Amino acid sequence: MERRNRSLKALSELIYIDSLDSFEKGDALVKWGQEYLKDDIKESFDLEIDDLCKLDELFFKNINFLKKQREVARKEIIKVEKVKKFLDN
Numbered sequence: 312m313e314r315r316n317r318s319l320k321a322l323s324e325l326i327y328i329d330s331l332d333s334f335e336k337g338d339a340l341v342k343w344g345q346e347y348l349k350d351d352i353k354e355s356f357d358l359e360i361d362d363l364c365k366l367d368e369l370f371f372k373n374i375n376f377l378k379k380q381r382e383v384a385r386k387e388i389i390k391v392e393k394v395k396k397f398l399d400n
Contacts, residue, residue, distance in 0.1 A: 318356040321347040325369045337380045340373050 321343070328339040347355065358366060 314355075315357045317347075318358045319362070321356065322358065322362055322366050322369075325366065325373070329369055329373065333380065336373075337377060340377060 324343055324347075328336055328343055331339055356363065356366065
C-alpha cells in the first residue's frame with residue numbers, strides 16, 4: 312500500500328510539474344527525478360495500467376523537454392561567454 316501511495320503521489324506531482332513554466336519545470340523535474348527515480352524504475356511504481364500509461368507519456372514528454380532546455384541553456388552560456396569576452400577586451 313505504501314508503494315501504491317508513493318506511486319500516486321509521484322504521478323500527481325509529475326502532472327503538476329508538466330503545467331509549470333520552462334525554468335520552474337526544469338528545476339522541478341530534476342528534483343522529481345532525484346526523489347522518485349533513485350531506485351530501480353521497474354520496481355518503483357505500483358499503478359493501474361491507465362495511470363502507468365499517463366506516467367510513461369509524461370515521463371518521455373519531459374525527457375524531450377529537458378533535452379530542449381539543455382540546448383537552450385547551452386546557447387545562453389555561449390552568448391554570455393561572448394559578452395564576457397567582449398567586455399574583457
